[in-house]
Amino acid sequence: MLWTAVVLTACDSKQKEAYETQIGQLRQRLKSFSENFYVFEDEFHPFKIGSGGATLKVLQQLFALFGDRFNRSRFLVIHSGGLSKRLPIASAVGKIFLCLPNEKTFLEMKVQSYRRILEMMCPGVLICASDTLEYIPYDMQFGDPSSDVVLFAHPSNVDIATQHGVYVLKSGSLHKVLQKPSLEKLKSTNALFTGDFSDRVTAQNYYASELFAYTDSFYIISSRIAMDLAKLGKKTDLNCELCCYGDFLGGLGVELDDDYLDTNELVKSWRIELLNIFRDASVEFVRLPSDSFFHFGTSKELLCHFKLNSTFYNRFLTRERYHNVILSSVASSTKIASTSVIQLCDLSFGAEVGENCLLYGCKNGKFTHVPDGIIATTIAIRRHSQKQSEYVTLILSIGDELKSEKDHLRWFDHDLKNKEKISLWDIPLFPVCESMEESLEMSLRMCNDFERRDNICLLSIDDVVQMKDCDAILRYQKELISRLKTVSK
Template identity: 30%
Template sequence: MADGGGGARAVRLRVASRRRLRDFQNLRGKDVKPGQFWDVVVITAADGSQELAFQEQIASKLQRKELPLGVRYHVFADPAGPKIGNGGSTLLALRRLEELYEDKLDSFTVLFIHAGGYSQRLPSASALGKIFTALPLGDPVYQMLELKLAMYIDFPAHMKPGVLVTCADDIELYCVGEVEAVCFDRPGFTALAHPSPLSIGTTHGVFVLEPGEVGDQELECKTCRRFLHKPSVAAMQAAGAVCRARRGSPAIGSGGDTAEVGEADSVYTDSVYYFDRLTARRLLAILGEIGTVGCEIDAYGDFLQALGPGATADYTRDTANVSQQEARLVEIRQKIFSSLRGTPLNLAVLNNSKFYHLGTTGEYLYHLTADARLRTELGLLSDPCGIGHLRPDGQGRVPCIIESLLEKGCEVAPGSVIEYSRLGAGTRVGADSIVSGCRLAENSTVPPGTFLHSLSVEMAGGAGFATVMFGTGDDLKLTAPSLSETHRLRLLGTDFREAVGRLGLTVSEQLFSGGGRAPPSLWTARIFPAPRASFEDSVTAVLEMFAAVRGESPPRLADGEQYLSIEEILQHKDVINMLRFRQQLTEEISQKKQAGKE
């Protein structure tokens, strides 16, 4: 296809995406008609604490009329104990719905959003959830929840009763012909399939299509012979998953590598999938057989790999992509394979589509400050608060300010995101930084590449505020095999042992909140000062202390100071107070906007 065709497709994708946003905006705060929207929306949570946090935010949104009304919104928490994965969450959520609605489900369209987990790769979402990550879009401002509901707004009208499964930290944009629609009306599973480079296929699910040439239409209905989960390039080639892409077909992207697929090898990768009521009953029967889940089941790898005529049971013994290996995992996988084998896996091949992932600090910063395509497709604003003096740099990056107030003389460098924060006069934020939920004193300085996040907490000593600080490139999930090997960790880009030494702390078992039960990591490192009585004091204490890591000052450790890890701080989070602070900011921003119009 000529470049002009690719440009026309890009325009159609933008028009389709913005039309869906308008349609959703028209439903916010209004009672929906039957078939106009989802009958049930389920958000899964990691535990009871996260469940309460999610429920509180849903209730607040409904009260402020930010969501469609007349929909059954639920939050279901995973049980205490071993991690059960989004597959386990799917099974338990199905059972909860059966208990609540019984035969009514035979006429319901249901959306499952898997939002559990503590977002260690984007810790600004750890306390309140990835699905409630704010975006520079909409009025009232959209969070990921509203955006996902908007992008799926066409689905319920073309869907037989059943369940659509998605995750909390990705965005799917697509365009189809004027008289076409993505339909979820075939038996078994139906998945969206996106054209992608082979490099992206290695980190996603890959569909092996039945033989036959893929056409040039924006939407094609195909059947899948086999599903591969995070395969190697060699495995994709051996399975026959690789096909020729047409010039100008948009490809999946992650962390800045969204690109147009040219005349090169490509594959079709996964995102969202649907299953019908009969399949839901099969899944419930599996749960009945296994009883307690007790191990990590993947809603993509463990369910979809059982589907299609080319499926084999080989994957049931492969635990390479499992974070926690449990003795029953192989047994449960084999039950899933046996029950689902022969179930059709249908594909809605979306040749004019995009898939964006915002689950890491790098992806979050790139897509909100530097990705001109996503900004154009959705109409993202770098300055939705109307500050008015933000400028891009020579690389096209912009600062992104979301639901925040900046006092006179503040400077935010391009490539940085400020969300739900108040910056005192004269504050300077360096490039490639994230400032979330903070209140900074006058003339504060946030160095480049800094992640700064404040949380309201309730501890034995009373209410207060705790602030954490990392480098935006630090890996909070990385673990060291032992205390002697903690030099493998990086804090603000510095060798961890050297960094804590500069802070005046000593590497020992007591430095980590895991208590020796888990390997050392930045997530469990007790390196943050105890909560302070005020927002500003909490942020200032961390900024002053961590200046020592960069060699700018000696450590300022108070005698008898208690230090906490982000893991411990989250255990004491005060969700109500954090939401109250956000709402106060939103109301003040609204008042300033209104005053500017008068």
């Protein structure tokens, strides 16, 4: 069985073109999973529309493409249109096309993982994120044809539950949906379970074992619900940011959470419309086992999951050859710590890469030393005044928080002396160079000896992402992979 269509969302035209190019390169490997692959670009709005707004637009486009066949089809929608601010190695060409240690992309692994879901689901739409992988047990069962919504959930500890959507159950059925609830609310709504995920928390066992709640993984909506959402998006102009989890699913269950409609007027008006669609929906609840949900939203998470014999490795990679040097060319003199990962790099002149490093798309021109805890990615850019591609290497520490605005920023050991509140994403730190080799060398040098000079053009990460030259990036990757295949013959 094949998906009728797999849809990726893109935040702009450059990302859309890059995704389409990469899908084309993977066409032979993907053809056994779906009849069609589409990339839908988020329409321009003067504000963010979020994953919820993107979902409404995707459903409208799918209905326009498939017409009467829409109600008989099975679609997979992967939200992949972000800038990956917490995983900057993916900011240029997207998380969904990063490779795993088995040299398969996240896209390939997702469609492979969801094949069991596809075989059991009724016509409808599966909605998921691009930076997660879920382990689906072979003996898992679901597929009640009367269900309007199928929710997949996994057990999470209390710290994680307070930052995500939580499903409150009664007698095994969905009672209420919470969004980023406090510990007090988790307790008062009986959302917590003890360590075996079956017993309710009571006064007697509260301190006896670690506590868990069921948090959102991914979900399926029926063709009827999908049609209603497409109609809603068509008749109502988007005027705020919506989430395809919190805003869409918050109205499910027997009891509505008090916080669902306690929000600003714009979001509230949308939630009322969504409530009319989801309120009386029949819900099937599917529990995934522990250690089945893996998030790759940050560099630390990626390195953790990519380690040999990690929980993720044991779930997904035990039958395949493991690499922490992924689709890369390295000299025999190169030493790479086992806790580090390099991907699509050309280190033909040799390198010594320390512990817990993450390198993507870098190329050196001489022996290179990379200290512990470094994130590095070289991105081709095209400035308006330049006919040729130029290069910027982003060098960061594994623990850097790129989105946080601060009065006093530090970059490695350097006080950046910023005069206003700004984030590492927005401050110009990274030199523009004529070649990939020079770019890597200069950025590494500057993280040790940072000094602003009039003759060096510095760009922020935001600048680099806006100026990215996806054609040049993908051309380098294609040439490197082709060379690796030639060498391996």
